[in-house]
Each structure stands twice: as structure tokens, then as C-alpha cells.
Amino acid sequence: MSETVFQRYLSLVDDQGAFLAACERPLPLVVWANPLAMDPAVVEAALFSAFPDAEPVSWRPHTWRLPPEAKVGNWPMHVVGGLYVQEEAAAFAGDVVDAQPGERILDLCAAPGGKTAQMAIAMGDRGTIVANDRRIGRLASLRRTVGRLGLTSVTVTCHDGIRFPQETLFDRVLVDAPCTCEGTARKSGRRSRNPDERYRNTVVQIQKALLRRALSVTKPGGRVVYSTCTFAPEENEYVLDAIDPSLASIEPIAPMGLTVAPGLCEWRGRYLRPDIRHAARVWPHQNDTGGFFVACLRRL
Amino acid sequence: MIREGSSLRASVAFEPYPDQEIVPNWCFFWLGLDRSVFENSVFVHRPGSPAIWVASNQVHLIDTPLPETVGLLVMRKPPPKGKPTSVFLQRFADGATKNVYTLDAEDAERFLRRDPVQIVPVDDARSYCVVRTADFVLGCGRVNGNTLVSEVPRSWMSS
Numbered sequence: 059m060s061e062t063v064f065q066r067y068l069s070l071v072d073d074q075g076a077f078l079a080a081c082e083r084p085l086p087l088v089v090w091a092n093p094l095a096m097d098p099a100v101v102e103a104a105l106f107s108a109f110p111d112a113e114p115v116s117w118r119p120h121t122w123r124l125p126p127e128a129k130v131g132n133w134p135m136h137v138v139g140g141l142y143v144q145e146e147a148a149a150f151a152g153d154v155v156d157a158q159p160g161e162r163i164l165d166l167c168a169a170p171g172g173k174t175a176q177m178a179i180a181m182g183d184r185g186t187i188v189a190n191d192r193r194i195g196r197l198a199s200l201r202r203t204v205g206r207l208g209l210t211s212v213t214v215t216c217h218d219g220i221r222f223p224q225e226t227l228f229d230r231v232l233v234d235a236p237c238t239c240e241g242t243a244r245k246s247g248r249r250s251r252n253p254d255e256r257y258r259n260t261v262v263q264i265q266k267a268l269l270r271r272a273l274s275v276t277k278p279g280g281r282v283v284y285s286t287c288t289f290a291p292e293e294n295e296y297v298l299d300a301i302d303p304s305l306a307s308i309e310p311i312a313p314m315g316l317t318v319a320p321g322l323c324e325w326r327g328r329y330l331r332p333d334i335r336h337a338a339r340v341w342p343h344q345n346d347t348g349g350f351f352v353a354c355l356r357r358l
Numbered sequence: 359m360i361r362e363g364s365s366l367r368a369s370v371a372f373e374p375y376p377d378q379e380i381v382p383n384w385c386f387f388w389l390g391l392d393r394s395v396f397e398n399s400v401f402v403h404r405p406g407s408p409a410i411w412v413a414s415n416q417v418h419l420i421d422t423p424l425p426e427t428v429g430l431l432v433m434r435k436p437p438p439k440g441k442p443t444s445v446f447l448q449r450f451a452d453g454a455t456k457n458v459y460t461l462d463a464e465d466a467e468r469f470l471r472r473d474p475v476q477i478v479p480v481d482d483a484r485s486y487c488v489v490r491t492a493d494f495v496l497g498c499g500r501v502n503g504n505t506l507v508s509e510v511p512r513s514w515m516s517s
Contacts (some may be wrong), residue, residue: 208449210429
């Protein structure tokens, strides 16, 4: 009998009961304020007025957890870009990029644009972010995010990330790669579905190609952040292991207050490069979030 | 002629707009907006298209791959005929002092749903106007008699 999504990873988690229980609970709704659009204090006041049980996210400024059933989509404040709904673990991945004002950043798989927006705001909307997605059908959501949040530093492109042109080199590149999305089970209710191995085998090749391309368009000394919302080591640590160590090193991620587990250096008898331990696994039960994987690479 | 504002495949690269003062001048004259709000911005366009966009003045304009968009769309036609987009006004028009209408919460939702709102006209009814709440800008409107007509995109508020 093939494994379910969660049984496959029970040997990796520190508290199996807590992991399974967290995966059964609805995911909190997390929002952050956009200071380019309005004063975060105004956003906070409105949130607490509507949701007295709202909680600030301790590790991230101007970010709040709302009840899972909260609806803010038609709030004027949301419509005009004053706040953005984003899963907390996903926000962690965007913050690891650590975008700085004036830099050139590439978001290789950008749609719908949440991490693009994070980076633009971190830069004070000064500099260049190229927000790319290969799928024309996803460009509308990306353009809507850019417009709604008022981002003037963002250039939207539609190109196959695996073949992204190398004329421009970037200070930092984010590869938020397509994946099997096992970490979104709390959101999508995919708790008992078995992983599709054929799709996984296909997507792993895409992930490796995207990461290689990302490194090829990064300046020496620049940073590449690789992230997925899945638990599968094949799509996370194995992808990192496929990178030539002379091309990039995997660096520690500065603590941000979110509890993370280290990347795996061994899985089912296969041993991987030791610096993969610097990657971060976000397990749902550790912070009451979805699942995520983030690695920070330095282009050598 | 390139049609801006809709999903399209780019065919021409963006360049700086030849007249960097045309938008700040229009905003100052019609909206009372200080030109200093654009001090960190540059206006760009695609040659052959009448549309004007606004970007960070630190943006690096690329031509490979050709961009779909750069920054925010300001107007689909240059002044004086152009209409400012709501995303442009949201980002830059917080300090507008002319042709500004401030709505309460109920009228703000009505405005975003593109339902008409009753107002007392101020300033110059020929102008497009900035519509806002006490705390933030909602978008672009125009005055028709005693009615404020919303110019925000239809897709903004889900039904």
C-alpha cells in the first residue's frame, strides 16, 4: 500500500502526534500591512476592531494572524492594497531573500506576486525587481498584485524561467519553485491523498533546471533563495545536492524568530552534501503554519 | 499601435518618456499635488504606445526578455485627455488638495462597487478627481452633476 502524504515524513518530525494534529487543523489567515499604501497603524486598528482575537506575528512586523474563517477580500483596505493575505511560512521565504534598496532582484516564478511584493516593500520600492512567470494565464494575478500594492520597482516578464536570458545579472534571485505542494495540505484539504510520483519525477527536473538557471544569472557573491511548499526531500534537499559545490555554497539563514528544522543530509540511505544542513524546514506543528522549505545559496 | 492595460505579449522595450514633466504638471494643476511626490520616480513608455507608466528612478530597464509592464500605468493617453488610473492615484495622490472627495465607510464600499455616490461638487467638475476615505485613497472618479461616478476597474470587488 502506498504511503499517504503525512506517513511518508513521520520519521523526520520531532513530534509525530503534534505534526498530524496540526495538519488536521484549519490554517490561520495571516495578513500584513503595506506601508506604501497606508499607515500600518490604521490597518492594525481596523483588524483589531473587526477581529478582537487577532494576534501580531511575533517574528514579523506589521503582520497579524486572524481566525481561519476571517474574510478580508472585499474590505476597501484590502482592495486598494493596504494589506495582503499571505501564508506565514511563505512570508518567511520572501524575507530570507533580504532584498536591499537599489538592488536588482529576480523573482523567477513570481505569480501571484506575494513574495515579489514583500521584496519590493523591503527595498522601499527603490531598485529593480523583475517578476517573471512562464504562464500567461498567471500574469493577470501578478499584474494585479503589482498594481494593487502600488509597486513602481517591479517589471513583469513572461518567460520560461529555465531559459531566462543571461544578459542581466542580478544581486539576488528567488526561485519559489513549482512543486507537489504537500505543505499546503492544511489549506487545500489534501490530507489523505497519495503523492503523485510521476508528477514529482517531472517537477524535480524542472526544479533543478530553474535553480541552475537562477545561479547562472546571479552575480558572483550574490544570493539565491530556493524555496518550495512541499515536504519531499526529492524536491528540496536532492535539488540542492544536484548543484556543483564549486558553483554555490549553502549558507546559514539568520534566525528570524520562526522555529525551523535543519535541512536533511541523509534520506532513505542517500547521503547529501553537508552544507544542506543550513537549509530550513518549516513544519506545520512548530509554528502553526503550512509547510515550507527554504535554502539560501551564495553564488561563488 | 500597442494597446496598453490588458494582457498582451510585449513586442517593444520600455524607454524613458520624452517629457518627464507632463504628468507632474497635470497632477499639480488639476489635483494640487506637489511635484516632489515624484522625486524618486521616472516616467516611461513603449515607443508607439500613448500610455505613460511610472517607475522607481532606480529601475534598470531591461529589453531581454521584453517586459509586459514596468511599474504602474499612469494614463493610457497623455494629458490633457488622459485619465489617471486608480492604482496611480492610490500610490501618489495621498497629498492631493484639489478635486478630492472624501467618503465615509458606506460610500467607500459603494464607490468600489462602482455604484453612484451622491456628492456636492467641489473645485473643477471637468477634472477627474481623487476619491478617498479619511485614511487612504480609493481611486479615480469623475463628477456628473451631483453624482460621483467610480472609475475603478470592475474586477476589483468580487460579487
